[in-house]
Amino acid sequence: MDATTDGATATLPSRITPELIARLTDYVATGNGTVDLVEVYTGAVYGTLPQSGTDQVAAAVATARTAQKKWAATPLSERLAVFQRFHDLILENHEIISDLIQIGTGKTRRMAFEESCDTPMVISHYLKTAKRVLAPIKRAGGIPFVNASIEMHKPKGVVAVISPWNFPFAISLSDSAPAFIAGNGVVLKPDNKTALCVLFAVDLLIKAGLPRDLVQVVCGTGPDIGPTLIDNVDYVMFTGSSATGRIIGSQAGANVISCSLELGGKNPMLILDDADLDVTVPGAVFAVYGNSGQACMHIERIYVHESKYDEFLRRFTEAAEELGKKAGAAYDFEPEFGSLVSVDHMERVSAHIEDAKAKGATVVTGGYPRPDLGPAFYQPTVLTGVTPDMVHAKAETFGPVVSIYKFRDVEEAIRLANDTDYGLNASVWGKNIARATEIGARLEAGNVNINDGFITSYSSKATPSGGVKQSGIGTRHGDAGLLKYTDTVHIGVQKIQVMAARAKQPYAQQLKSTLMTLKFMRRFGIR
Template sequence: MFIDGQWRDASGLGVDEVEDPATGRAIATTPQGTRAHAEEALDAARRAQPAWAALPAVERGRAVLALADAVHAETELLARIVVAEQGKPIGQARGEIGATETFLRFAAEWARRIEGEILPSDAPNEEIWIRRLPHGVVAGLTAWNYPSALAGRKLGPALVAGNTFVLKAHEFTPLSGLALAALAERVGLPAGVVNVVTGDGRNVGAALVEGADMTTMTGSTRAGREIYATGAKGIKNLRLELGGKAPFIVMEDADLGRAVEAAVAARFTNCGQICTCNERMYLHEAIADEFLARFVEKAGALSIGPGMDDPDLGPKVSGGEVEKVEAMTLASIKAGAEVLLRGGPLKEGRYEHGHFMAPTVLEVRSNDVPVMKDEVFGPVVAAKRVGSYEEALTLANDSDYGLSAYVWSANLKRVFQAAESLNFGEIYCNRTNGELVQGFHSGWGLSGLGGEDGKWGFDGYLRKKTMYVNWA
């Protein structure tokens, strides 16, 4: 662990094994941190925060920019770490490190954009000043699907805004966070400004939520509920980016070739382990046969293998995740889903010891089967035919999740209808997934609170102080 500028080993502690998803073999161990370690990291961050916040914002920005430069210089090493602990193809891992760098650079650019406001008062000789100030200590809890990018997405704006930071990376993928800590040390960030602790969520994570001034978390809805309950005790400032169940709507006037390509990419990139993935497809009956034929052909042709071979699909992150997705698939087939392409777990030959899955494509007649209601987070997707755009919108909104949605249509009126009618924080029109750093990534419903990216995301790392200044 990295606490107050010092590296801590596992002496006297248990360890968690970090597994290579492609082989099932342990490649590293990290300490099973305790509540005491979390509290020590929070104390270090709290001691460092006043001096860090007192620096001109542009100096904090330069420090984050130096970290971005270090990430760029170590792209290949960092990408290989992601492959080793998370499993994704090396090309996608390099893209993740590029995103990490971009998040840091974008945050650094906001150092000169921390703006307050002056408002007229109702009283004479008086003004109202609204200042934006850091929260203090920010805890970052990250998911295993993008272990480096999610850390950079939170760390950059938190530091530029004047906060100090404690990261708890997921137990499956702690190495990327520790690698960022090593780079933070290399570029000379002051002790206590960046801390990384390892361990489980129920002990280390809960202690961070209880002790930090603000918590930003990306993960499951289940974990989000637990954090919400823990944070409620202290009325904590929380930002939660949780699960998704993105509908992928394709109308009869869509560019079918592009739509199929986008649907395949949006479902199977990172082995379907993205919260914005194409989770359920609603296809106009006029194009459903052709769309599904093309989609199944492309899904069936995707290459599968270890991440360093740079296939289309790497392994899932763990055996438990494979079992969860397969159980959902079998339950959906039992509930009446028709199998158009059957993949599932791979356990022979080169796949024997890893956590590999081949794509499965289903067609359903009901919106109530498990693969249409629950987040899959794997290489399985189902489609349902619809007779109209209105039916597609209604079915798309029939979900407790509200993170991302997709609409494919050449009709501008339908695009505006989506903007008004789809109950999701992020909508992709005539494109595949992949939010941009200047946008705003925000979920509705069970998909979370607050959001990341852009000026709106950066503003969340600041709190407002209002002053009534009277000079009469």
């Protein structure tokens, strides 16, 4: 259980009433007690969240499965109409969505609002493309004109979407929306700390016309209910740590079901000798400290060409210190730097920094909590002299801390950037875009951003996004992000019976004619 602050009083926005909380938590499949809901800014308990038992998880999947059969038979145009309405409802309710995101995560208002915009962007993309992507495709058969091949895409059935606490609204809904559009039922398992914003989204989905039983919500810890959930569904979409991803992937494999896993990262940034520091420094500050460093694709390692190193370090440090002065706990747009999600997580981040300090790293700035702002705030931190024996050098810290290194030539920079088990995101900065892009293509990452930290690639909803190496399998976004929720079915149609053995014809003669036919078709490009 994450720590709370004894005697603290919640400061919830007036829109978040006890009646609203009660209505939203009623969507949870209950049966295993409750946990406290904590306002991150104050550490105060403001309500309780029901927990689901294993029986309730199995029942939730069964309910979604029954509803899914009718939903799959619903014309795609009608399914899309639901999401057009859902898109509009998100935009109309952006203030309360931002409230709920902030309460559970402690992020700034800007980050909360931008998170709420991700789902409409994903929905808008699939509103335009789903009919094309899901339509049957007629292809040539083994022998053109004689037989035909039809590629069809049918929904998997029931999809489990297991989402993290750092972007709870965006990831839960941006991952489940294409699953619904493809004709599936969905069981959502949000993190306990940030479940309320997900539950509000469920409320909006139902208002938009999604069948009530088609979407189910279960809450609980991963070890308690995760195995039961995976044992009962047809597909798993998980975003979280690599350690948990391995467990989920192993169980999904044992059940012979597919999964998509977006896992951890130790994302590098390369600053080349021709980088314009006037744009690079602000971009790097956001790439490192956006969402207080709690983003899978945020930058944790910066490699700077020796000709730029001293100036970059000075300017970046000054910017980090200035950002720390703009930190605050407020449900408005004034603070530019927010809290970490919990005291427990703040202590984990702090432990990485203390380990680095004890082993000889230099804390250039930061390196301490900010209890003057709230129980889980931590000052933006810059480290130098980080060596491979330090925890922060290799492990994902997932907080407002970055290590900065110097390099002499591009080959050294590429080698250092790729020296990690992870491969989620990377960033390259330089005025010569062609050169920077060529260098970026050599980095071992599923997403590479040129003259940007991570927003450029992640906001491109038409292109698949995912990790390599230990950063996961599968992708979200693009055609692949919709098709992964379907089974590909191949229907072969034989128009004339020419492929079976022909009566009274010696096989040697059949062999000869077959070889001649294959050569003929290849020569004239028939197949």
